[in-house]
Amino acid sequence: MSRFTRKVRQWTAQLFDLPQEMMLEVPRLSMIGNRQLFIENHRGVIHFSSELMRLALSAGELEVRGQNLVIKGIWTEEVFIEGDILEVKLHGMEGQWS
Amino acid sequence: MKPPATAKWRGYVRIAVRGKHTEQLINELYTQEISIWDISRLGEDQVSMMLMLPDFFRLRPLLRRTGCRVHVLERYGLPFSLRQLSKRSFFASGLLLFLLGLYMLSSLVWTIEVKGNERIHTEQILEAAKKEGVFPFQWSFRLKKMDEISKEIHAQLPDATWIGVSKQGTKIMIHVVESAVPDSKKLVNPRNLVAKVDAVVTQIIASQGKAVVRPNTRVKKGNVLISGIIGSTDMPRIVPAQGTVKGLVWHEYNISVPFLTKEKTFTGAYKERQYIQLGDRRLQVSGYGGIEFANYEIIEEEEQAGVSRIKLPIKWVHEKIMEVAEVAKERSEDEAVRVGLEQAHADIAAKYGGDSRIVTEKILHQKADNGKVNLKVLFEVEQSIAVEQPIVSAPEDLRQGD
Numbered sequence: 001m002s003r004f005t006r007k008v009r010q011w012t013a014q015l016f017d018l019p020q021e022m023m024l025e026v027p028r029l030s031m032i033g034n035r036q037l038f039i040e041n042h043r044g045v046i047h048f049s050s051e052l053m054r055l056a057l058s059a060g061e062l063e064v065r066g067q068n069l070v071i072k073g074i075w076t077e078e079v080f081i082e083g084d085i086l087e088v089k090l091h092g093m094e095g096q097w098s
Numbered sequence: 099m100k101p102p103a104t105a106k107w108r109g110y111v112r113i114a115v116r117g118k119h120t121e122q123l124i125n126e127l128y129t130q131e132i133s134i135w136d137i138s139r140l141g142e143d144q145v146s147m148m149l150m151l152p153d154f155f156r157l158r159p160l161l162r163r164t165g166c167r168v169h170v171l172e173r174y175g176l177p178f179s180l181r182q183l184s185k186r187s188f189f190a191s192g193l194l195l196f197l198l199g200l201y202m203l204s205s206l207v208w209t210i211e212v213k214g215n216e217r218i219h220t221e222q223i224l225e226a227a228k229k230e231g232v233f234p235f236q237w238s239f240r241l242k243k244m245d246e247i248s249k250e251i252h253a254q255l256p257d258a259t260w261i262g263v264s265k266q267g268t269k270i271m272i273h274v275v276e277s278a279v280p281d282s283k284k285l286v287n288p289r290n291l292v293a294k295v296d297a298v299v300t301q302i303i304a305s306q307g308k309a310v311v312r313p314n315t316r317v318k319k320g321n322v323l324i325s326g327i328i329g330s331t332d333m334p335r336i337v338p339a340q341g342t343v344k345g346l347v348w349h350e351y352n353i354s355v356p357f358l359t360k361e362k363t364f365t366g367a368y369k370e371r372q373y374i375q376l377g378d379r380r381l382q383v384s385g386y387g388g389i390e391f392a393n394y395e396i397i398e399e400e401e402q403a404g405v406s407r408i409k410l411p412i413k414w415v416h417e418k419i420m421e422v423a424e425v426a427k428e429r430s431e432d433e434a435v436r437v438g439l440e441q442a443h444a445d446i447a448a449k450y451g452g453d454s455r456i457v458t459e460k461i462l463h464q465k466a467d468n469g470k471v472n473l474k475v476l477f478e479v480e481q482s483i484a485v486e487q488p489i490v491s492a493p494e495d496l497r498q499g500d
Contacts, residue, residue, distance in 0.1 A: 044125040049139045071137035071147075074128045 025058040029088070036072075037064065037081040037088070045074070055079060060092030101148065101174075102133065109151035109175030112136075117166030120145040126160050151177060207236045208268040215274040218257050223272060226254040232263070232270055241265070248272075286338035291324040291484040293317040297345030300480055307339030317345065317483075326489050336489055343484040346457060349446065353438040353473040357466075359427045367391065367421040375400075375413040391421040434471045435464065446479055454481035 012018070019028075030038040043056035050069050055062040069083035101110055115123060120143070127134050137147040149157070154170075161168055183190045210227060212220045227233065230250045231241060241247065248263040251272070255261065262273040291307070299315045307324040311317055326339040371385030401414040429437070439459070446454060456479055463474035 045121045048121050048124065048137070048145070069138075071124070071135075073133075073135045074124060074137065075133075076128055076131070 027057050027062060029062075031085070031088070034066075034085045035082060037085055039079045039081070040077055042077070042079050045071075045079075050083070053081060057090075057093075060090060063087070063089040063091060065089075101135065102150070105150060106175050109173070109177035110148060111151060111154055111170050111174070112146060112148050112172040113154070113157075113168050114140060114144055114146050114171050115161075115166045115168050116144045117161075117164060118143060119164045120166060123160060123164045123166050126164060130156070130160070132156060146171060151175065204268060205238050206268060207232065207234055207238055207241070207270055210234060210270045210272065212272045212274065215258075215276060217276055218255060218274060223251070223255065223274060226251045227263075227270075227272060229254065232272075238265065238268070286340075288326050288336040288489045289338050290322050290326045290487045290489060291339045291341065291343060292487045293319055293321045293323055293343075293345070294483050294485040295319050295347050297347045297483045299323070299343065299345045299483075301344040302341070303343075304339070304341035306337055307341065309341070311343075322487075323484055339486075341484070342482060344480055345483040347450075347479050347481055347483065349477045349479055350462075351442045351445075351473070351475045351477065353442055353475065354470050355429075355434040355438040355441075355473070356470040357429050357431070357434055358469055359429065361425050361427055362422050363425055364395075365421045365423050369419045371417040371419065373415040373417070375415050377411050380415065385417070389419055391419070393422040393424065394419050395422050396420075431466055431471055434466075435461075435473060438471070438473050439475065442475060442477070446477060450479060450481040454479050456480075 025041060027042060028040040032038075039055060039062065041058065042062070043058055046054040046056050046061060048054075048069075048071065051065065051067060053064045053069055053071075055064075064081060064085060065087040066083045066085040069081060069085075071079060072082045073080040117123070124134070124137065124145075124147075132153045133150060134153075135148045137145060140146050157168060183193075210224060210232060212223050215223060224233075227247075230247050232247060232251075242250075244263045244265060248261045251263065252258060252261040255274075257277055257279075258274050259277040260273075260275040262271075264271045264273070296318050297316075299311050299313050299317060301313060302309050302311060302323065304324045307326050308328050310322050310325050317323065323343045324339040324341050326337050327334050328337055329335045369385060369389065369391075372383045373380045374383055375381075397418045397420065399416045399418075401416070403410045403412040403414065443456065446456060456477055458478040460476045460478075461473060462476055463472075465472050
């Protein structure tokens with residue numbers, strides 16, 4: 001996405017009061033306690049083990065650390081992770097909003 | 099993640115995937131819209147996941163592309179249980195036989211109920227139904243249509259106005275509406291109506307025949323009131339005479355009423371006894387000791403033991419023994435006369451019919467002695483006085499009428 005397109009989309013999202021993740025292809029994460037994590041707008045699994053999971057995003061990647069991680073379900077847009085989640089980290093997204 | 103709604107029917111499996119690029123396989127799977135759930139890592143290069151059975155057969159090209167190997171860990175759902183069932187042939191055939199038996203038994207006609215018939219015999223209706231193929235232990239799929247059956251049965255029963263056949267499960271109900279047949283007329287012989295007693299005619303209505311007497315005529319016992327011979331003297335006809343004739347009749351009554359009457363009254367004192375009765379034998383439970391009353395009456399109540407409608411030969415008997423005192427009452431003469439007349443009224447109504455009417459009553463003689471009053475009363479009663487008398491010997495030239 002070019003810088004210009006992103007700006008336009010951000011502006012429209014604000015104008016029409018739309019959820020940003022719909023317009024901007026950014027991930028949306030819902031987390032319930034430290035047990036469940038629901039990620040929308042992912043771009044595939046890079047690594048998966050019971051301690052570490054890395055997901056590709058439209059820009060950068062998401063890193064989840066924990067214990068006994070299980071993918072409860074996976075679809076083209078969403079991933080549903082369960083386990084004892086300890087860390088959620090984002091990589092490679094610096095300077096997106098400048 | 100729960101398995102999809104139809105998973106139990108279509109079957110699903112837990113598989114183990116071994117290979118270097120398991121993440122790539124997962125990505126491939128969901129992009130191909132193969133639903134997978136409960137993915138967990140088993141070892142360094144091994145992942146387990148749940149998968150629908152139809153999707154399992156779409157796995158092969160993807161496995162080749164990513165260089166993974168697969169084997170099935172667990173199997174769930176109907177296709178697998180069916181396969182297991184086919185191994186136990188006796189169990190499977192038993193299950194099938196049971197279902198078949200249940201279906202067969204429920205498709206039999208077990209009972210036939212006939213409702214609404216009073217004059218037509220149930221056997222007759224069942225016989226007619228049997229001819230139309232409706233009988234117990236008949237297959238219900240061999241029955242004709244219900245309206246057709248009711249039509250056919252109706253054709254066999256001319257006395258029925260309507261027949262309705264309905265089926266409720268294994269029961270066939272036959273509703274019968276009987277045709278109302280008017281009562282056949284009583285055949286009567288040619289007759290006259292004659293006077294029963296000596297009387298003065300007050301009212302005469304001839305519905306058939308010829309009224310011979312008029313009101314206010316004095317008639318003697320045996321006089322013809324309504325004649326059965328009608329028509330002119332040249333062309334007479336004989337008919338059964340019908341009609342009502344009322345007349346005034348005198349009845350004399352000798353009544354004697356005592357002044358003194360005895361009445362029974364309960365004093366209020368009572369004693370209770372209770373028994374258990376087994377068959378014919380009674381066992382007293384309470385109320386021992388003799389009865390101290392000189393005169394008494396026993397009121398008995400029984401309670402039948404039983405389970406729903408079945409009666410057991412056990413009874414609970416409750417006796418109430420109530421003391422009775424006789425009270426003598428003295429009546430006045432007027433009261434005694436009133437009682438005597440009342441008795442006479444009741445006697446007249448009973449003897450001469452409910453439509454009889456007392457026109458006048460006259461006390462001819464009244465005398466009180468020996469503790470009672472003697473009455474001689476004359477009643478003038480208006481009552482039916484006609485009685486039938488068959489016409490036995492008709493003149494030869496008389497033709498029989500209707």
